[in-house]
Amino acid sequence: MRSTLADIAREAGVSSATVDRVLNNRSGVKARTRDIVIETARRLGYFGALKEGGGCVQLDFVLPAGTNTFIANLQQQIEMQASGRDDLDVRVHSVEGFNPYTLATKLNELHGRTMGAGVIALDHPAVREAMRSLAALGVPIITLVSDILHVPRLGYIGIDxxxxxxxxxxxxxxxxxxxxxxxxxxxxxxxxxxxxxxxxxxxxxxxxxxxxxxxxxxxxxxxxxxxxxxxxxxxxxxxxxxxxxxxxxxxxxxxxxxxxxxxxxxxxxxxxxxxxxxxxxxxxxxxxxxxxxxQNPRVEAREALSMLARSVRGEPLEYHPPRLQVIFRENIPEN
Structure with missing residues (x-):
């Protein structure tokens, strides 16, 4: 079983309230105390309960809301492919598409509640910091469709x-x-x-x-x-x-x-x-x-789910990137 907040608090020598503030990225905790709590949580296996194999992997995807049909198709593919797997429990969150603070807030809300996250990330300091904070908890993160540099992400799923x-x-x-x-x-x-x-x-x-x-x-x-x-x-x-x-x-x-x-x-x-x-x-x-x-949303959904699940379980990563394809009126595919 995954360690509880009380277990982490006892080992770290702090209160459960302090552990809760750290794991949910709230203010009011000294940097040194925060580091001790995160390291203790990692040592006790709080973030990696499934790495020894078995169980259901909890994954979260944060996608922009709006009228973008491609994003809607990508979300549909993620949910459809995940529903066909007994080893995955996937949640998709829609946030305001061009508001970096809304995106950062949603990523911070995932602290202690997810084992892996996928995000279409805006290149903004608030988003980068939220991704760093989530990754510091041992959560693997991938970027989808649009990449972002200088963050500890697991990989990028998308075209060049x-x-x-x-x-x-x-x-x-x-x-x-x-x-x-x-x-x-x-x-x-x-x-x-x-x-x-x-x-x-x-x-x-x-x-x-x-x-x-x-x-x-x-x-x-x-x-x-x-x-x-x-x-x-x-x-x-x-x-x-x-x-x-x-x-x-x-x-x-x-x-x-x-x-x-x-x-x-x-x-x-x-x-x-x-x-x-x-x-x-x-x-x-x-x-x-x-x-x-x-770019094929079916392939991107498949690769995103596979990469995150493999990372959580400590398995070797495999990546088969989507390919660019030019479509004219004369070569519209059947599906």
Whole structure:
């Protein structure tokens, strides 16, 4: 059985209330006392009750809420795959997508309540500190979809986002073809996601290297929100009626597509986006969206569950990363 708070308090020479404050990351405890409590809890096996094998592994995933269909598909895959395994008890928490303090608070709430955690992490000091604090308790953490550096994470599950951005730039440049100065625009969910920042960097690099006649006239953050994407695209087309191309770094393809169709520019603007969902599939079929760079949520869910469960049990880690895939109207997969 896992040690209790009273066991830890007795061994550490402090009160149960102090142990509770430390394990739940509350203030009012000296740094030295905090270190003693954490080390005692680790020594007594409080954080690793399942590492000797057997039992049910409690895992928690913290994902952004909102209208991002890919995130919804990822959550569905995590829950569906976990439900088919008797050795896993998985909870998925949805938090405000672009609020680092809400995300950090949720991670702190997992202290003493989880054996492994997966998170789509905003690159923010509050989030990094919350991840460090959780990892200090012996909890393995993985990042999903968007990575974050300088934290003690177990690993990153997702595509190479810089390579994805370069691929998008190459596609857009080739589809637009040679010619005079051409205007293009970028949309991002939020550059506080390192993955979105890396995609932008990769995109800009390949455009400047190979397609110098393309001019990025605007970059708009749309918070992965369909309604905001619709409004921003309408304004963009009014400001730049000669716009030649759009690269959407994150979610919101359906809003951008609706604005392009209602303006009559669906066939005149080359549009490249991410993630094959039911919405983006329809945009590919009607010619509004020209190409989709896809990552497979089924694979990411599988790898996330496997990596965390293996880490908790002390088993060798295995990782089979998802591959980038470009999807056009002519090669839409059946499933």
């Amino acid at each position: 986002n810089r390579a994805a951005g370069r691929l998008a730039g190459y596609l857009l440049g080739r589809l637009l073809g040679p010619g005079g100065r051409r205007k293009i625009a970028l949309f991002a969910g939020s550059l506080s996601y390192r993955g979105h920042e890396e995609r932008e960097m990769g995109f800009r690099h390949v455009v400047s290297e190979e397609f110098p006649h393309l001019e990025v006239v605007e970059l708009r953050e749309i918070r992965d929100d369909r309604a905001r994407a619709l409004t921003e695209t309408r304004s963009l087309l009014q400001r730049h009626p000669d716009l030649a191309g759009i690269y959407n770094i994150g979610a919101g393809n359906s809003g951008i597509g609706e604005a392009l169709m209602e303006s009559g520019g669906a066939r005149n603007v080359i549009f490249v986006g991410h993630e094959l969902t039911e919405n983006s599939k329809q945009l590919l079929l009607n010619g509004t969206l020209d190409a989709v760079i896809d």
